[in-house]
Amino acid sequence: MAIGPSAVERWLDLSTEELRAQVKQLVSARLPGDHAVWQAVRRHPALVPRVRGVLSGLAATAAGSKDEAMQKVWISKARAALDQPVAAPVKTARKPVAKEVPAEEPEPVIELREPEPQEPRQPPRAVPTMLFQEPG
Template sequence: MAIGPSAVERWLDLSTQELRAQVTKLVSARLPGDHAVWQAVRRHPALVARIRGVLSGLTASAAGSKDEAMQKVWISKARQALDVTTPPPVKAARKPVVKEAPVPEAPEQVLDFAQPEPQRQPPKVIPTMLFQEPS
C-alpha cells in the first residue's frame, strides 16, 4: 500500500499490524507537518488516536536498539505533525497608515575632565626585620 492522501482513507480499515507497517513507513519518510498526507490523517480523529498508539509502540520497540536516538527524533517529529493545526484563512485587511512621531534626541552628556585625580598615597614603609641565629 502506498503512502499518500488517498491511501490514508483506507488506513481506517487496516489491522493494527498493517497500520503499524504503514506508520513506520510514514515516520521513516520524515514528511513535513504541512504535507498532504499529514493533513489527510488529521481529518480523521479516530485515525489520529490509532496512530498515536502505534507511535507509542514504535517508541517502546526502539528502546535499546542502536538507532534508538534517531528513531525517537523521527517519532517525535511525527507526533508534532499530528498536533499541527491549520489556521483558518485570514482576510487581507488594509493596514492603517501610521504617522511617525519625531524621536526626541537624547541630551548630550558633558564629560568634565577638569576634576583633579585623587592623590595617591605614598607606599607604606615596611619595617626591616632582623633574624637571629639560634645559639
C-alpha cells in the same frame, strides 16, 4: 500500500499490524508536518488516536536498539505533525467592499500646565521616648 493522502482514507480499515507498517513507513519518510499525508491523517478524528498509539509502540520497540536516538527524533517529529492544527477550508475570495472612511477630526489641543507648587514637606518630628514603669 503506498503512502499518500488517498491511501490514508483506507487506513481506518487496516488491522493494527498493517497500520503499524504504514505508520513506520510514514515516520521513516520524515515528511514535514504540513505535508498532504499528515493533513489527511489529521482530518480523521478516529485515525489520530490510533496513529498516536502506533507511534508509542514504535518508540517502545526502538528502545535499546542501536538506532534508538534517530527513531525517537523521527517519532517526536511525527507526533508534532499530528499536533498541528487542522487547516480551515479555504473560502473563495470576494471582492473587497469599499468602506466609507469618516473625515478625520482634528485632534484636540492639550495644554500643558506647569504643576502647582506644593508646600515643602517638613521632616518627620522625632517622637519622644516613653518610659513605662511597673507599678509597685
